[in-house]
Structure formats: C-alpha cells, structure tokens
Amino acid sequence: MNEARFWAAGFLGGIAVGGLFSTVRFRSEGDESYRRFRREGTPVIFSVWHGQLLPLAYRHRDQGVVALVSEHADGEYLVRLIERMGFRTVRGSSTRGGIQGLKGLIREVREGHDLTITVDGPRGPARDFKPGALLAAQTTRAPVVPVGAACSAAWHFDSWDRFMVPKPLATVRIAYGKPRWIERDADRAALDVAARALGDEMNELSARCEAALRGSRTTATGAGS
Numbered sequence: 001m002n003e004a005r006f007w008a009a010g011f012l013g014g015i016a017v018g019g020l021f022s023t024v025r026f027r028s029e030g031d032e033s034y035r036r037f038r039r040e041g042t043p044v045i046f047s048v049w050h051g052q053l054l055p056l057a058y059r060h061r062d063q064g065v066v067a068l069v070s071e072h073a074d075g076e077y078l079v080r081l082i083e084r085m086g087f088r089t090v091r092g093s094s095t096r097g098g099i100q101g102l103k104g105l106i107r108e109v110r111e112g113h114d115l116t117i118t119v120d121g122p123r124g125p126a127r128d129f130k131p132g133a134l135l136a137a138q139t140t141r142a143p144v145v146p147v148g149a150a151c152s153a154a155w156h157f158d159s160w161d162r163f164m165v166p167k168p169l170a171t172v173r174i175a176y177g178k179p180r181w182i183e184r185d186a187d188r189a190a191l192d193v194a195a196r197a198l199g200d201e202m203n204e205l206s207a208r209c210e211a212a213l214r215g216s217r218t219t220a221t222g223a224g225s
Contacts, residue, residue, distance in 0.1 A: 002076075013077075013080070013084075014081060014084035014085070017054070017058065017085075020165075020168060021058045023170075024055070024058075024169070024170050024171070024172055025171045026173075026174065027171060027172070027173045027174070028059075028174040028175070029173075029176070030175050030178075031176060033176040033177060033178060033179055034046070034176060034179075038114075043108075043109045043113055043114050043115065043140075043142050044142060044143050044144070044145050044179065045117060045137050045142050045143070046060075046114065046115065046116040046117070046145050046147050047117055047119045047129070047133065047144055047145070047146050047147065048116055048117070048119070048149075049118065049119070049120055049126070049127055049161070049206070050118040050120050050161040050163070051127075051161035051162045051163050051164050052149040052164055053118055053163075054165060054166075055149055055151065055164065055172045056147060056149055057082050057087065057116075059172070059174060060087075060116070061085035061087075062086035063086065064086065064087075064088065064113055065087055065114045065116050066088040066105070066108040066114065066115050066116070067082055067087050067088070067089050067090070067115070067117075068091075068092060068101055068105060068115070068116075068117045068118070069090070069091055070122035071091045071101075075091070087116075088113065090104035091104070102135055102139075105117075105136040106136055109136065110140065115136065119133040119195075119199070119202075120161070121161075123160065124160040124161060126160055126161045126162065127199065128199070129195040129196065129198055129202070130195065131191040131192050131194070131195040134182050134186075134191050134195060134198075135191075137181070137182040138182040138183070138184060138186055141184070144179065144180045144182065145176055145178075145179050146180070146201045146202045146205060147176055147177070147202065147205065148174070148175045148177070148201075148207075149164075149174045149175070149205075149206060149209055150172075150173050150206055150209035150210040150212075150213055151164055151170050151172050151213075152170045152172075152173075152213045152216070153170040154166050171213060173209040173210075173212055173213055175205040175206075175208050175209050176205075177201045177202070177205055180197075180198065182194060
C-alpha cells in the first residue's frame with residue numbers, strides 16, 4: 001500500500017510540478033561559480049535552504065545531481081518526486097542515517113557527480129546551517145557553492161521551513177555564491193565558523209534575489225504608469 005502511495009505521489013507530483021514550472025521564468029546570477037567546474041569535470045556541492053528546494057531542483061533537473069534526502073518516512077515522497085526530475089538520491093541526514101548518508105555522498109562525488117544538500121534539513125531550525133553537511137566537502141575536497149533564491153509570487157507551506165512553491169507565471173531568481181573549500185584538518189570549531197559564514201552568504205544571496213525582483217516590479221510599474 002505504501003509503495004503504491006509513494007509511486008502515485010511521485011507520478012502525480014511530477015506532472016503537477018512540470019505543468020506549474022512550464023509557466024515560471026528563471027533568472028540567475030553567478031552561474032560561473034559552478035559551470036567552470038563542470039567544464040573541468042570537477043564535482044561541486046550546492047548548499048541550499050530546505051524551503052527553497054523545489055525551484056532549485058527544477059532548475060537543475062536532468063543534470064545527474066545527487067541529493068541527500070532524509071530517511072524519515074516523508075522523505076520518500078521527496079525521493080520519488082525529485083528522481084522524476086532526473087536526480088539521483090542518497091538517504092540519510094544529520095539526525096538519521098548520518099554515517100550511511102555521508103559515505104554515499106563521498107562515493108557519488110568520487111564518481112564525478114555534483115551534490116545538493118539542504119543544509120538546514122530535515123527538521124530545521126530554518127536557515128540554521130548544520131556543520132555536519134560540510135563533512136562531505138572536507139573529505140572529498142569538492143568546493144561548496146552556496147545558493148540563494150527568491151520568487152516574485154509564491155505559496156508557502158505552513159511548515160518549519162516555509163517551503164516555497166512558485167505561483168503560475170512567477171519569476172524565480174537564483175544567485176550562486178563563490179565556491180569555498182573546507183580544509184581536511186578543519187576541526188569542529190572551524191566547521192562551525194565555516195557553516196556560519198556560508199549560512200550568512202546564503203541569506204545575503206537570497207536577499208539580493210528578493211531586492212532584484214522588487215526592482216523589476218518597480219520598473220514594470222513605472223513603465224506602465
């Protein structure tokens with residue numbers, strides 16, 4: 001019964017998401033932060049906020065990116081949905097299956113795949129960068145690319161992460177920050193410092209996206225007045 005429910009959720013969710021995002025426009029900045037690594041065949045690790053995951057997943061669909069997904073039961077719904085977008089998945093999180101998930105991520109990076117990690121998941125607090133997400137970067141020496149996003153019009157779930165779903169005809173703006181490397185000998189204190197710095201940058205990138213969208217709306221209103 002559960003398997004049928006998961007399959008149906010993934011199938012129907014994929015249709016709904018595809019239909020919705022066919023009307024959504026994307027604008028981005030800082031793409032070179034990760035594209036130059038792809039040209040060189042070097043994997044990167046995208047750090048994203050849980051609440052911004054959906055538009056970012058759609059933006060990077062069918063690129064063979066590997067996502068870390070919680071082993072909690074509700075994580076299975078997310079697995080079915082994003083796998084229909086062409087993502088690979090590894091199960092685990094900072095709260096359940098941590099070691100197994102870390103080993104899976106390391107294996108995927110060494111095989112040449114980009115990763116995406118919701119660094120405040122799976123249960124929050126929202127926009128609290130958990131330093132455990134940096135262990136894969138520390139072990140593999142893959143660069144971390146912080147990501148921020150905003151939407152001109154969206155629905156937000158009544159959940160801890162205020163999960164964002166763009167409305168039809170909305171514009172999603174995405175900003176990619178400069179890549180960062182985590183030293184192999186970094187201790188827990190150093191990881192905490194790096195996590196705070198990356199979290200601050202992700203918030204700054206998100207705020208920059210929001211400001212750009214507000215500017216676009218103001219310009220459009222002025223042009224039409």
